[in-house]
Amino acid sequence: MDTSTQIPYLTRLNSLTRDMQFPPDFVWGAATSAYQIEGAWNEDGKGLSIWDTFSHHPGAIRDNQTGDIACDHYHRWQEDISLMKSIGLKAYRFSVAWPRIFPQGTGKLNPQGLDFYQRLVDGLLSADIEPFITLYHWDLPQSLQDQGGWPNRDTAKAFVQYADQVSRVLGDRVKYWITFNEPFIVAWLGYLIGEHAPGHKDRDEMLRAAHHLLLAHGWSVPILRQNAPHAQVGITLDFYPVTPASSHFADRYAAWLQDGYRNRWLLDPLVARGYPPEVIQFFNYPMDFIQPGDLEVIATPIDFMGMNYYSRQIIRARDRENEDFTPIPLPPPSGSEITEMGWEVYPQGLFEWLTRLTYEYRFPAIYVTENGAAYPDNPDDCRIEDTQRIHYLREHFAQAWRALQVGVPLKGYFVWSLMDNFEWSHGYTKRFGLIYVDFKTQERRMKRSAHWYRQVIASGKLD
Ligand code: FCB
Numbered sequence: 001m002d003t004s005t006q007i008p009y010l011t012r013l014n015s016l017t018r019d020m021q022f023p024p025d026f027v028w029g030a031a032t033s034a035y036q037i038e039g040a041w042n043e044d045g046k047g048l049s050i051w052d053t054f055s056h057h058p059g060a061i062r063d064n065q066t067g068d069i070a071c072d073h074y075h076r077w078q079e080d081i082s083l084m085k086s087i088g089l090k091a092y093r094f095s096v097a098w099p100r101i102f103p104q105g106t107g108k109l110n111p112q113g114l115d116f117y118q119r120l121v122d123g124l125l126s127a128d129i130e131p132f133i134t135l136y137h138w139d140l141p142q143s144l145q146d147q148g149g150w151p152n153r154d155t156a157k158a159f160v161q162y163a164d165q166v167s168r169v170l171g172d173r174v175k176y177w178i179t180f181n182e183p184f185i186v187a188w189l190g191y192l193i194g195e196h197a198p199g200h201k202d203r204d205e206m207l208r209a210a211h212h213l214l215l216a217h218g219w220s221v222p223i224l225r226q227n228a229p230h231a232q233v234g235i236t237l238d239f240y241p242v243t244p245a246s247s248h249f250a251d252r253y254a255a256w257l258q259d260g261y262r263n264r265w266l267l268d269p270l271v272a273r274g275y276p277p278e279v280i281q282f283f284n285y286p287m288d289f290i291q292p293g294d295l296e297v298i299a300t301p302i303d304f305m306g307m308n309y310y311s312r313q314i315i316r317a318r319d320r321e322n323e324d325f326t327p328i329p330l331p332p333p334s335g336s337e338i339t340e341m342g343w344e345v346y347p348q349g350l351f352e353w354l355t356r357l358t359y360e361y362r363f364p365a366i367y368v369t370e371n372g373a374a375y376p377d378n379p380d381d382c383r384i385e386d387t388q389r390i391h392y393l394r395e396h397f398a399q400a401w402r403a404l405q406v407g408v409p410l411k412g413y414f415v416w417s418l419m420d421n422f423e424w425s426h427g428y429t430k431r432f433g434l435i436y437v438d439f440k441t442q443e444r445r446m447k448r449s450a451h452w453y454r455q456v457i458a459s460g461k462l463d
Contacts, residue, residue: 019461019462019463020397020398020401020461020462020463021460021461022401022404022460022461023404023460024460026411026412026413026460027090027091027130027367027411027412027413028088028089028090028091028412028413028453028456028457029089029090029091029092029093029130029132029412029413029414029415030084030087030089030092030093030414030415030416030417030418030434031092031093031094031132031369031370031414031415031416031417031418032073032092032093032094032095032417032418032419032421033094033095033134033137033138033181034094034095034096034097034100034137034139035049035051035067035070035097035137035138035139035422036067036070036071036137036417036421036422036423036424037070037071037073037419037421037422038067038070038071038072038073038074038097039067039068039069039070039071039072039073039074039075040072040074040075041066041067041068043074044100044110044112044113044116045100045103045110045112045113046097046099046100046103046110046113047099047100047102047103047104047105047110047141047142047143048099048141048142048143049097049098049099049139049140049141049142049197050138050139050140050141050142050145050149050190050197050198051067051138051139051197052066052067052068052139052142053142053145053197053198054196054197054198054199055067055068055197057199060199060425061424061425061426061427062425062426062427062429063427063429064427065422065427065428066422067422069439070421070422071419071420071421071437071439071442072442074116076442077119077120077123078123079444080418080419080444081120081123081124081127081129082127083418083419083435083444083446084124084127084129084418085127085128085129086446086454087434087446087450087453087454087457088454088457088458089129089418089457090128090129090130090412090457091129091130091131091132091176091412091414092124092129092130092131092132092418093132093133093134093178093369093370093414094120094131094132094133094134095133095134095135095136095137095139095181096117096133096134096135096166097113097139098135098136098139098140098141098159098162099113099139099141099142100112100113100114100116100117101113101114101162101165101166102141102158102161102162102165103141103143104141104143105140105141105143105144105155105158105162106144106158106161106162109165114165114166114169117166117169117170118169118170121170121173121174122173125173130175130176131173131174131176132176132177132178132367132369132414133166133170133174133176133177133178134178134179134180134181134236134369135159135162135163135166135177135178135179135180135220136159136179136180136181136186137181138181138185138186138190138196138197140155140197140198144158145197145198149191149198149205149209150186150187150190150191150205150208150209150210150212150213151191151204151205151208151209151212152208152212153208153212153215153289155212155216156212156213156215156216156219157216157219159216159219159220160216160219160220160223163179163216163220163223163224164220164223164227167223167224167227167228167231168227170228171224171227171228171229171231172228172229174228174231175228175230175231175232176231176232176234177224177228177231177232177233177234178233178234178235178236178306178369179216179217179220179221179224179233179234179235180213180216180217180235180236181236181308181369182236182237182238182308183210183213183214183217183235183237183266184210184237184238184262184265184266185238186209186210186213187206187207187209187210187213188206188210190209191205191206191209192205192206195424195425196424196425204286207285207286207287207289208289210265210266211289211290211294212289213266214266214269214270214298215294215297215298217235217270217298218297218298218299218300219297221233221300221302222300231303232303232304232365233302233303233304234302234303234304234305234306234365234367235270235302235305235306236306236307236308236369236370237263237266237267237305237306237307237308238307238308238309238310238370239263239267239307239308239309239353239357240262240263240310240311240312240313240349241312241313241346241349241352241353242255242256242258242259242262242263242312242313242314242315243255243312243313243314243315244314244315244316245314245315245316245330246316248317248320250317250319250320250323250324250325251315251316251317251320253317253325254315254316254317254318254325254326254327254328255315255327256278257278257279257282257325257327258313258315258327258329260276260278260279261276261279261283261327262313264276264279265279267361269295269298269299270298270299270302271299271361271362272295272296272299274295275287282325302363303364303365304363304364304365304366304367304411305357305361305363305365305366305367306366306367306368306369307353307354307357307366307367307368307369308368308369308370308371308416309349309350309353309368309370309371309396310341310343310370310371310372310373311343311344311345311346311349312344312346312349313329314329314330314331314332314333315327315328315329315330316328316330332344339373339374339375339392340373340374340375340376340430340431341373341374341426341430343373345373345392345395347395347396347398347399348399350368350371350396350399350400350403351399351400351402351403354366354368354399354400354403354408354410355403355406355408357408358403358407358408358409363409364409365409365411366408366409366410366411367410367411367412367413367414368400368410368412368413368414369414370414370415370416370417371393371396371413371414371415371416372389372392372393372415372416372417372432373388373389373392373393373432374423374430374431374432375388375389375392375431376431377420377431377436377447379436379438383448384436384445384446384447384448385447385448386447386448386449387448389434389447389449390448390449390452393415393449393452393453394462397413397456397462398462400413401462415434415453416432417432417433417434418433418434418435419433419434419435419436419437419444420432420433420435420436420437420439421433421437433447434446434447434449434450434453435447435450
Protein backbone atom coordinates (compact mmCIF):
# COMPACT_ATOMS: atom_id res chain seq x y z
CA MET A 1 0.00 0.00 0.00
CA ASP A 2 1.23 3.49 -0.78
CA THR A 3 1.15 5.16 2.63
CA SER A 4 2.13 8.54 1.25
CA THR A 5 -1.38 9.16 -0.07
CA GLN A 6 -2.74 8.79 3.45
CA ILE A 7 -0.16 10.60 5.48
CA PRO A 8 0.19 14.20 4.31
CA TYR A 9 3.62 14.82 5.75
CA LEU A 10 4.96 11.75 3.97
CA THR A 11 3.58 13.06 0.70
CA ARG A 12 5.47 16.26 1.36
CA LEU A 13 8.62 14.40 2.24
CA ASN A 14 8.29 12.43 -0.97
CA SER A 15 7.96 15.56 -3.02
CA LEU A 16 11.06 16.93 -1.39
CA THR A 17 13.12 13.89 -2.08
CA ARG A 18 11.64 12.96 -5.43
CA ASP A 19 11.19 15.95 -7.66
CA MET A 20 10.40 19.61 -7.54
CA GLN A 21 7.55 20.43 -9.82
CA PHE A 22 7.08 24.00 -11.08
CA PRO A 23 3.71 25.44 -12.12
CA PRO A 24 2.81 24.70 -15.75
CA ASP A 25 2.73 28.39 -16.66
CA PHE A 26 6.10 29.14 -15.06
CA VAL A 27 8.09 31.39 -17.41
CA TRP A 28 11.47 29.81 -18.10
CA GLY A 29 13.73 32.20 -19.93
CA ALA A 30 17.20 33.49 -20.59
CA ALA A 31 18.52 37.04 -20.63
CA THR A 32 21.00 39.21 -22.51
CA SER A 33 21.58 42.94 -23.01
CA ALA A 34 22.15 45.01 -26.14
CA TYR A 35 25.71 46.19 -25.62
CA GLN A 36 26.87 42.79 -24.44
CA ILE A 37 25.73 40.89 -27.54
CA GLU A 38 24.66 43.04 -30.47
CA GLY A 39 27.87 44.45 -31.94
CA ALA A 40 27.13 46.62 -35.01
CA TRP A 41 28.14 49.55 -32.87
CA ASN A 42 28.11 52.08 -35.69
CA GLU A 43 25.66 50.60 -38.18
CA ASP A 44 22.31 51.66 -39.55
CA GLY A 45 22.39 55.10 -38.04
CA LYS A 46 23.13 54.09 -34.45
CA GLY A 47 24.61 56.84 -32.28
CA LEU A 48 27.42 56.37 -29.79
CA SER A 49 26.68 55.13 -26.32
CA ILE A 50 28.76 55.75 -23.21
CA TRP A 51 29.92 52.12 -23.46
CA ASP A 52 31.23 52.68 -27.00
CA THR A 53 33.22 55.62 -25.73
CA PHE A 54 34.34 53.98 -22.50
CA SER A 55 35.42 50.69 -24.04
CA HIS A 56 37.52 52.49 -26.63
CA HIS A 57 39.40 54.23 -23.89
CA PRO A 58 42.74 52.40 -23.43
CA GLY A 59 42.91 50.55 -20.15
CA ALA A 60 39.22 50.76 -19.33
CA ILE A 61 38.43 47.15 -20.21
CA ARG A 62 40.42 43.97 -19.75
CA ASP A 63 42.76 43.50 -22.75
CA ASN A 64 41.23 46.65 -24.27
CA GLN A 65 38.32 44.62 -25.57
CA THR A 66 35.18 46.35 -26.81
CA GLY A 67 31.59 45.49 -27.70
CA ASP A 68 32.11 46.60 -31.33
CA ILE A 69 31.30 43.10 -32.58
CA ALA A 70 30.45 41.16 -29.42
CA CYS A 71 28.27 38.18 -30.47
CA ASP A 72 27.28 39.91 -33.69
CA HIS A 73 23.71 39.29 -32.64
CA TYR A 74 22.57 42.30 -34.68
CA HIS A 75 23.22 40.19 -37.77
CA ARG A 76 22.73 36.73 -36.32
CA TRP A 77 19.50 37.21 -34.40
CA GLN A 78 17.64 34.63 -36.47
CA GLU A 79 20.16 31.94 -35.66
CA ASP A 80 19.96 33.01 -32.02
CA ILE A 81 16.18 32.67 -31.99
CA SER A 82 16.57 29.15 -33.42
CA LEU A 83 18.92 28.32 -30.57
CA MET A 84 16.42 29.66 -28.03
CA LYS A 85 13.83 27.49 -29.67
CA SER A 86 16.03 24.39 -29.38
CA ILE A 87 16.41 25.06 -25.66
CA GLY A 88 12.64 25.44 -25.46
CA LEU A 89 12.72 28.89 -23.87
CA LYS A 90 9.32 30.31 -23.07
CA ALA A 91 10.64 33.85 -22.81
CA TYR A 92 13.63 35.96 -23.75
CA ARG A 93 14.74 39.08 -21.89
CA PHE A 94 16.78 41.52 -23.98
CA SER A 95 17.41 45.24 -23.93
CA VAL A 96 16.87 47.95 -26.48
CA ALA A 97 19.86 50.14 -27.29
CA TRP A 98 18.64 53.69 -26.78
CA PRO A 99 21.22 55.17 -29.23
CA ARG A 100 19.82 52.98 -32.01
CA ILE A 101 16.44 54.65 -31.53
CA PHE A 102 17.57 58.20 -30.78
CA PRO A 103 21.21 58.48 -31.91
CA GLN A 104 21.55 61.77 -30.01
CA GLY A 105 19.43 60.66 -27.07
CA THR A 106 16.51 62.91 -27.97
CA GLY A 107 15.23 64.65 -31.07
CA LYS A 108 15.63 62.85 -34.34
CA LEU A 109 14.39 59.29 -34.44
CA ASN A 110 16.30 56.58 -36.31
CA PRO A 111 13.66 54.29 -37.86
CA GLN A 112 16.24 51.66 -38.81
CA GLY A 113 17.00 51.12 -35.15
CA LEU A 114 13.36 50.54 -34.36
CA ASP A 115 13.07 48.18 -37.33
CA PHE A 116 15.70 45.92 -35.86
CA TYR A 117 13.70 45.44 -32.66
CA GLN A 118 10.48 44.98 -34.62
CA ARG A 119 12.08 42.15 -36.57
CA LEU A 120 13.44 40.64 -33.39
CA VAL A 121 10.10 40.84 -31.56
CA ASP A 122 8.20 39.40 -34.51
CA GLY A 123 10.75 36.62 -34.82
CA LEU A 124 10.39 35.77 -31.16
CA LEU A 125 6.63 35.79 -31.27
CA SER A 126 6.53 33.51 -34.27
CA ALA A 127 8.83 31.13 -32.40
CA ASP A 128 6.40 31.27 -29.46
CA ILE A 129 8.88 33.02 -27.23
CA GLU A 130 7.57 35.86 -25.06
CA PRO A 131 9.67 39.02 -25.33
CA PHE A 132 10.58 40.79 -22.09
CA ILE A 133 12.04 44.19 -22.94
CA THR A 134 14.50 46.05 -20.76
CA LEU A 135 14.57 49.66 -21.87
CA TYR A 136 17.85 50.57 -20.22
CA HIS A 137 20.70 48.17 -19.71
CA TRP A 138 23.46 50.74 -19.30
CA ASP A 139 24.12 52.10 -22.81
CA LEU A 140 23.22 55.78 -22.41
CA PRO A 141 23.55 57.86 -25.60
CA GLN A 142 26.90 59.63 -25.38
CA SER A 143 25.38 62.99 -26.29
CA LEU A 144 23.26 62.84 -23.14
CA GLN A 145 26.36 62.07 -21.10
CA ASP A 146 27.98 65.11 -22.72
CA GLN A 147 25.16 67.13 -21.16
CA GLY A 148 25.80 65.65 -17.73
CA GLY A 149 24.39 62.12 -17.99
CA TRP A 150 22.25 60.69 -15.20
CA PRO A 151 23.28 63.30 -12.62
CA ASN A 152 21.42 65.77 -14.87
CA ARG A 153 17.67 65.67 -14.30
CA ASP A 154 17.03 66.31 -18.02
CA THR A 155 18.32 62.82 -18.79
CA ALA A 156 15.31 61.42 -16.96
CA LYS A 157 13.04 63.52 -19.16
CA ALA A 158 14.84 62.26 -22.27
CA PHE A 159 14.32 58.69 -21.08
CA VAL A 160 10.58 59.22 -20.91
CA GLN A 161 10.49 60.28 -24.57
CA TYR A 162 12.52 57.25 -25.52
CA ALA A 163 10.30 54.89 -23.48
CA ASP A 164 7.26 56.48 -25.09
CA GLN A 165 8.59 56.01 -28.61
CA VAL A 166 9.62 52.38 -28.16
CA SER A 167 6.38 51.39 -26.47
CA ARG A 168 4.27 53.17 -29.10
CA VAL A 169 5.83 50.97 -31.73
CA LEU A 170 6.18 47.69 -29.84
CA GLY A 171 3.39 48.04 -27.28
CA ASP A 172 0.91 46.09 -29.39
CA ARG A 173 3.15 43.03 -29.27
CA VAL A 174 5.26 43.28 -26.14
CA LYS A 175 3.55 42.70 -22.84
CA TYR A 176 6.44 42.74 -20.39
CA TRP A 177 8.41 45.93 -19.85
CA ILE A 178 11.34 46.49 -17.53
CA THR A 179 12.34 50.12 -17.28
CA PHE A 180 15.85 49.78 -15.83
CA ASN A 181 18.38 47.08 -15.19
CA GLU A 182 20.24 47.46 -11.89
CA PRO A 183 20.09 51.24 -11.44
CA PHE A 184 22.30 50.90 -8.39
CA ILE A 185 25.12 49.57 -10.55
CA VAL A 186 24.59 52.37 -13.07
CA ALA A 187 24.96 54.99 -10.36
CA TRP A 188 27.57 53.29 -8.21
CA LEU A 189 29.99 51.67 -10.68
CA GLY A 190 29.41 54.36 -13.30
CA TYR A 191 29.53 57.55 -11.22
CA LEU A 192 31.28 56.65 -7.95
CA ILE A 193 33.71 53.75 -8.50
CA GLY A 194 34.44 54.51 -12.13
CA GLU A 195 34.68 50.86 -13.19
CA HIS A 196 31.78 51.24 -15.62
CA ALA A 197 30.93 53.90 -18.17
CA PRO A 198 31.16 56.86 -17.94
CA GLY A 199 33.94 56.12 -15.44
CA HIS A 200 33.36 58.97 -12.99
CA LYS A 201 34.29 59.02 -9.30
CA ASP A 202 32.04 61.49 -7.57
CA ARG A 203 29.73 60.78 -4.65
CA ASP A 204 27.29 63.55 -5.41
CA GLU A 205 27.00 62.46 -9.01
CA MET A 206 26.22 58.96 -7.79
CA LEU A 207 23.38 60.15 -5.56
CA ARG A 208 21.89 62.37 -8.21
CA ALA A 209 22.19 59.67 -10.87
CA ALA A 210 20.39 57.16 -8.65
CA HIS A 211 17.57 59.60 -7.96
CA HIS A 212 17.10 60.50 -11.62
CA LEU A 213 17.10 56.85 -12.63
CA LEU A 214 14.25 56.23 -10.21
CA LEU A 215 12.45 59.33 -11.38
CA ALA A 216 12.75 58.28 -15.03
CA HIS A 217 11.33 54.92 -14.02
CA GLY A 218 8.36 56.45 -12.18
CA TRP A 219 7.56 58.88 -14.98
CA SER A 220 7.58 56.19 -17.63
CA VAL A 221 5.41 53.57 -15.87
CA PRO A 222 2.05 55.22 -16.82
CA ILE A 223 3.28 55.90 -20.34
CA LEU A 224 4.20 52.27 -20.88
CA ARG A 225 0.82 51.21 -19.57
CA GLN A 226 -0.90 53.65 -21.90
CA ASN A 227 1.03 52.57 -24.99
CA ALA A 228 1.05 48.86 -24.29
CA PRO A 229 -2.40 47.60 -23.46
CA HIS A 230 -2.29 44.82 -20.85
CA ALA A 231 1.34 45.67 -20.17
CA GLN A 232 3.05 44.36 -17.10
CA VAL A 233 5.56 46.95 -16.03
CA GLY A 234 8.42 46.45 -13.62
CA ILE A 235 12.01 47.32 -12.81
CA THR A 236 15.01 45.09 -12.16
CA LEU A 237 17.19 45.61 -9.11
CA ASP A 238 20.14 43.54 -7.96
CA PHE A 239 19.80 42.18 -4.43
CA TYR A 240 22.40 40.90 -2.02
CA PRO A 241 21.74 39.30 1.32
CA VAL A 242 24.05 41.03 3.77
CA THR A 243 25.42 38.81 6.51
CA PRO A 244 27.08 40.39 9.57
CA ALA A 245 30.60 39.03 10.11
CA SER A 246 29.77 38.29 13.76
CA SER A 247 26.96 38.74 16.22
CA HIS A 248 28.72 41.76 17.73
CA PHE A 249 26.44 44.78 17.75
CA ALA A 250 28.83 46.87 15.65
CA ASP A 251 29.00 44.24 12.89
CA ARG A 252 25.26 43.85 12.89
CA TYR A 253 24.75 47.59 12.62
CA ALA A 254 27.33 47.82 9.84
CA ALA A 255 25.49 45.04 7.98
CA TRP A 256 22.22 46.90 8.40
CA LEU A 257 23.79 50.05 6.97
CA GLN A 258 25.18 48.09 4.06
CA ASP A 259 21.75 46.58 3.41
CA GLY A 260 20.36 50.11 3.40
CA TYR A 261 23.03 51.36 1.04
CA ARG A 262 23.20 48.39 -1.28
CA ASN A 263 19.61 47.10 -1.32
CA ARG A 264 17.11 49.46 0.28
CA TRP A 265 18.52 52.68 -1.20
CA LEU A 266 16.60 52.09 -4.41
CA LEU A 267 14.05 49.58 -3.19
CA ASP A 268 12.46 51.59 -0.39
CA PRO A 269 11.62 54.69 -2.47
CA LEU A 270 9.88 52.39 -4.97
CA VAL A 271 7.42 51.31 -2.29
CA ALA A 272 6.87 54.78 -0.82
CA ARG A 273 9.22 54.32 2.11
CA GLY A 274 11.62 57.02 0.96
CA TYR A 275 15.39 56.79 1.14
CA PRO A 276 16.66 54.91 4.22
CA PRO A 277 17.18 57.63 6.88
CA GLU A 278 19.97 55.83 8.75
CA VAL A 279 22.04 55.71 5.54
CA ILE A 280 21.47 59.41 4.84
CA GLN A 281 22.50 60.24 8.37
CA PHE A 282 25.49 57.93 8.61
CA PHE A 283 27.07 59.01 5.34
CA ASN A 284 25.85 62.57 5.72
CA TYR A 285 24.33 62.65 2.25
CA PRO A 286 23.02 65.91 0.86
CA MET A 287 19.52 65.16 -0.44
CA ASP A 288 18.93 68.50 -2.10
CA PHE A 289 18.18 66.91 -5.47
CA ILE A 290 14.75 65.72 -4.36
CA GLN A 291 12.06 68.04 -5.69
CA PRO A 292 8.49 68.22 -4.42
CA GLY A 293 6.44 65.35 -5.81
CA ASP A 294 9.45 63.22 -6.83
CA LEU A 295 8.96 60.60 -4.16
CA GLU A 296 5.32 60.13 -5.16
CA VAL A 297 6.33 59.64 -8.80
CA ILE A 298 8.99 57.10 -7.84
CA ALA A 299 6.48 55.14 -5.78
CA THR A 300 4.09 54.64 -8.71
CA PRO A 301 2.91 51.06 -8.19
CA ILE A 302 4.45 48.47 -10.48
CA ASP A 303 3.15 45.12 -11.65
CA PHE A 304 6.23 43.11 -10.80
CA MET A 305 9.68 43.33 -9.28
CA GLY A 306 12.55 41.97 -11.32
CA MET A 307 15.29 40.52 -9.19
CA ASN A 308 18.84 39.83 -10.29
CA TYR A 309 20.57 37.51 -7.90
CA TYR A 310 24.18 36.38 -7.86
CA SER A 311 25.69 36.27 -4.40
CA ARG A 312 25.79 37.72 -0.88
CA GLN A 313 28.03 40.07 1.07
CA ILE A 314 29.62 39.56 4.46
CA ILE A 315 30.13 42.80 6.33
CA ARG A 316 32.02 43.87 9.42
CA ALA A 317 32.25 47.24 11.10
CA ARG A 318 35.49 49.12 10.43
CA ASP A 319 36.30 49.50 14.14
CA ARG A 320 34.11 47.65 16.57
CA GLU A 321 35.72 48.95 19.74
CA ASN A 322 35.48 52.61 18.78
CA GLU A 323 32.03 52.20 17.27
CA ASP A 324 33.05 53.05 13.73
CA PHE A 325 30.24 51.28 11.90
CA THR A 326 31.51 51.92 8.38
CA PRO A 327 30.65 48.72 6.49
CA ILE A 328 33.68 46.74 5.32
CA PRO A 329 33.06 43.80 2.97
CA LEU A 330 34.90 40.59 3.73
CA PRO A 331 35.95 37.90 1.25
CA PRO A 332 33.82 34.73 1.04
CA PRO A 333 34.37 32.37 4.00
CA SER A 334 37.22 29.94 3.43
CA GLY A 335 36.09 26.71 1.86
CA SER A 336 33.06 28.25 0.20
CA GLU A 337 32.35 27.59 -3.44
CA ILE A 338 33.12 30.55 -5.67
CA THR A 339 32.53 31.28 -9.34
CA GLU A 340 35.08 32.62 -11.76
CA MET A 341 33.98 36.14 -10.85
CA GLY A 342 35.13 35.42 -7.29
CA TRP A 343 31.49 35.50 -6.15
CA GLU A 344 30.45 33.13 -3.39
CA VAL A 345 27.83 30.59 -4.42
CA TYR A 346 25.03 31.19 -1.92
CA PRO A 347 21.77 29.75 -3.25
CA GLN A 348 19.76 30.21 -0.05
CA GLY A 349 20.14 33.97 -0.52
CA LEU A 350 17.75 33.67 -3.44
CA PHE A 351 15.12 32.23 -1.12
CA GLU A 352 15.85 34.90 1.48
CA TRP A 353 15.29 37.73 -0.99
CA LEU A 354 12.27 36.19 -2.68
CA THR A 355 10.55 35.82 0.67
CA ARG A 356 11.62 39.29 1.79
CA LEU A 357 10.24 40.91 -1.36
CA THR A 358 7.01 39.03 -0.80
CA TYR A 359 6.40 39.35 2.91
CA GLU A 360 8.16 42.57 3.76
CA TYR A 361 7.63 44.47 0.49
CA ARG A 362 4.42 42.85 -0.79
CA PHE A 363 5.19 42.85 -4.50
CA PRO A 364 2.29 41.25 -6.36
CA ALA A 365 4.57 39.34 -8.73
CA ILE A 366 8.29 38.65 -8.95
CA TYR A 367 10.54 37.46 -11.74
CA VAL A 368 14.12 36.39 -11.29
CA THR A 369 15.36 38.45 -14.22
CA GLU A 370 18.97 37.23 -13.94
CA ASN A 371 20.83 34.43 -12.25
CA GLY A 372 23.77 32.45 -13.50
CA ALA A 373 27.49 31.92 -13.19
CA ALA A 374 30.78 32.34 -15.02
CA TYR A 375 33.05 29.31 -15.15
CA PRO A 376 36.03 28.63 -17.37
CA ASP A 377 34.56 26.46 -20.13
CA ASN A 378 36.88 24.29 -22.11
CA PRO A 379 36.28 24.77 -25.84
CA ASP A 380 38.35 21.69 -26.74
CA ASP A 381 35.86 19.56 -24.95
CA CYS A 382 33.48 19.28 -27.90
CA ARG A 383 30.41 18.89 -25.70
CA ILE A 384 31.40 21.61 -23.21
CA GLU A 385 30.55 19.72 -20.07
CA ASP A 386 29.86 22.67 -17.81
CA THR A 387 28.82 20.63 -14.83
CA GLN A 388 29.60 23.44 -12.38
CA ARG A 389 27.12 25.71 -14.11
CA ILE A 390 24.48 22.98 -14.04
CA HIS A 391 25.12 22.48 -10.35
CA TYR A 392 24.90 26.24 -9.74
CA LEU A 393 21.61 26.58 -11.62
CA ARG A 394 20.13 23.49 -10.07
CA GLU A 395 20.83 24.73 -6.55
CA HIS A 396 19.29 28.11 -7.33
CA PHE A 397 16.24 26.66 -9.09
CA ALA A 398 15.68 24.53 -5.99
CA GLN A 399 15.57 27.68 -3.86
CA ALA A 400 13.08 29.21 -6.27
CA TRP A 401 10.95 26.11 -5.90
CA ARG A 402 11.16 26.37 -2.11
CA ALA A 403 10.00 29.98 -2.37
CA LEU A 404 7.00 28.90 -4.42
CA GLN A 405 6.07 26.43 -1.68
CA VAL A 406 5.78 29.25 0.86
CA GLY A 407 3.61 31.44 -1.33
CA VAL A 408 6.09 33.67 -3.13
CA PRO A 409 4.40 34.95 -6.34
CA LEU A 410 7.39 33.98 -8.46
CA LYS A 411 6.26 33.91 -12.07
CA GLY A 412 9.42 33.20 -13.98
CA TYR A 413 13.17 32.81 -14.07
CA PHE A 414 15.72 34.09 -16.57
CA VAL A 415 19.13 32.51 -16.73
CA TRP A 416 22.01 34.89 -17.26
CA SER A 417 22.93 34.43 -19.96
CA LEU A 418 21.64 32.96 -23.17
CA MET A 419 25.17 33.05 -24.54
CA ASP A 420 28.71 34.04 -23.63
CA ASN A 421 29.12 37.76 -24.15
CA PHE A 422 30.94 40.99 -23.33
CA GLU A 423 31.11 41.03 -19.55
CA TRP A 424 31.63 44.78 -19.08
CA SER A 425 35.01 45.64 -17.55
CA HIS A 426 36.05 41.97 -17.82
CA GLY A 427 35.68 41.96 -21.58
CA TYR A 428 35.30 38.46 -23.00
CA THR A 429 37.16 36.72 -20.20
CA LYS A 430 34.08 35.65 -18.22
CA ARG A 431 31.68 33.21 -19.80
CA PHE A 432 28.14 33.14 -18.41
CA GLY A 433 26.37 31.53 -21.37
CA LEU A 434 24.23 28.46 -21.80
CA ILE A 435 25.61 28.70 -25.32
CA TYR A 436 29.33 28.82 -26.00
CA VAL A 437 30.43 31.55 -28.41
CA ASP A 438 33.71 31.39 -30.27
CA PHE A 439 34.38 35.11 -30.59
CA LYS A 440 36.74 34.63 -33.56
CA THR A 441 34.39 32.65 -35.77
CA GLN A 442 31.06 33.53 -34.09
CA GLU A 443 30.27 29.84 -33.99
CA ARG A 444 27.69 29.02 -31.30
CA ARG A 445 27.53 25.69 -29.48
CA MET A 446 25.05 24.63 -26.85
CA LYS A 447 26.81 23.71 -23.63
CA ARG A 448 25.73 20.75 -21.55
CA SER A 449 23.84 23.23 -19.31
CA ALA A 450 21.67 24.26 -22.26
CA HIS A 451 20.68 20.63 -22.83
CA TRP A 452 20.03 20.20 -19.14
CA TYR A 453 17.93 23.38 -19.06
CA ARG A 454 15.92 22.12 -22.04
CA GLN A 455 14.96 19.07 -20.00
CA VAL A 456 14.00 21.15 -16.98
CA ILE A 457 11.78 23.34 -19.14
CA ALA A 458 10.22 20.41 -20.97
CA SER A 459 9.40 18.49 -17.81
CA GLY A 460 8.76 21.54 -15.60
CA LYS A 461 10.62 19.91 -12.77
CA LEU A 462 13.98 19.36 -11.17
CA ASP A 463 14.85 15.77 -10.53
C1 FCB B 1 24.58 41.82 -13.92
C2 FCB B 1 24.30 42.56 -15.23
C3 FCB B 1 24.52 41.70 -16.46
C4 FCB B 1 25.71 40.79 -16.32
C5 FCB B 1 25.67 40.03 -15.03
C6 FCB B 1 26.80 39.07 -14.83
O1 FCB B 1 24.92 42.75 -12.95
O2 FCB B 1 22.99 43.04 -15.23
O3 FCB B 1 24.59 42.55 -17.57
O4 FCB B 1 26.86 41.51 -16.46
O5 FCB B 1 25.65 40.93 -13.95
